[in-house]
Amino acid sequence: MGIQFLRGNPQAPKGHAIFIARSRSNSRVVYSTYCLVPPIPMSIAKYLPPLFAAQISSEELQGAESISGMPIPPMLEEGMSLEQLEALADRRGDDLCDIGSTSSEEVERMQMAATSCQEYAQLYANTIPQASQLAQEPTKNTIAEATPIENLDAEELLLQTMSERQKLAEVGKLVGMARYALEGQDKTLLQDTQRRIERLARLLPDKYRGSEIAKAATAPNERGAKLAELYLSRAYKLIDEEYAEIPRIENAIRELKEG
Template sequence: MDLNFERGDANSPRGHALVYFRDTANPDTVSATYLILLPVSVDLQKYVPPFLAGQLPMGGEADLSAFAFPPAPEPVESYEFLVSVAEARGDDLIFAGSKPLADAANMMGVIGEILSEYGDRYRIGAPSSPALGESSGAATAVPGQPEFTVDDVMYAMMSEADQLGELTKLTGRLRFAAEGGDHDTAGEATAHMRAIAAHVADNRNIDLLIDAALDKTEVGGKLAQLYLERAYALYREDYLRVKALDEGIDRVRS
């Protein structure tokens, strides 16, 4: 990804940056977000209300060491304003190009990619420093510890209804990409679906949904639709419908 560091060193980022875009529909419009790479680990489970705790992934500490806020760029008064703020705060200032800023969902994905690259550059530029989110006494990553991105946080805070709605859109995108041989889009959609899968119950069988969506055959399309309907039926606690769908899945697979 092409990141133009107008302030700061691209090979040694500071760990906090203003990232701005211009709107392809109106180049005079400037929108921005703020990237932060935390020097300490944060256990999200300490701060999430109990009724949301179940939305966090199980099997490890919910650690957030890098994030962008707002998750999609918001309009700012001017480019000059960003320059003055970056200078006053000592921030990196990064121009990330012209984008269709009205597409908030797409821009959240773009921000996630930028955050990942910024974090990689930070780690490469400071090899003698502790890894991002680690204490000075633990300079190596803990095997199996989850790594969180902006998308992870967004999906964790969604209701299951919203998660299933997102899965429905991603399934359609994945089917279209798989049938058309668009490996990049298929890989991106698969990654988003796996990220959502980490925040829903295992019995939703999202892995099987992904496998079916990647299958270009008519059987794959039917199975993908059935797995989606099954996930919705489980969410609604319509167990008679779940039983009927399980039988339908068995018939299609036989």
């Protein structure tokens, strides 16, 4: 079953639609997601977290067209009735599309959302052929004004969503991995771990001294391990606002570096 428009015109899709799918085992259960065709061409493969991307084929993620549909959330979810979705689409001016039936399996609901969004995006692209031409012939201003987000991959986008505490926890794990690589003389693992620590360090405020943690974590001596531990301890004291403990740690760091 393809896309059936319950609201809107299949000959002139608006570029934003609410998708519904019914449960095969219980027709009263309705799953839904929101499909958005961004006005600026993009590939959703760069922005999906690895967990989601691993469940969808590269063909579905990349697509052959420059305009891609993006399901938000990336999986059909249960929670709203058909009446609520109809009222929502009417109030917002969205297309409302029935995309068929599905099971309760998360992978199937994720794949169905992705596939249907690409089909909807193709319908939308067919109504504005000039968009493909514009995407293939960017102006000089477009190239000059490209923003850093274009260079983000899925991992970095995921890191951007982490809290400072989560980033510090990840840094702590990577420090342990770096010390393991040093002990085992695994240069490949060490280089990859160093790159990941430095990447996280750039996302942390300067007060946590992320660059110092990265440097100490990969130092080929026991002093480096102790320094990394002290810098991490200092960072956690900051985030927990235990400021009275910081001078003691600062002194320990100073003595270790001077020793």
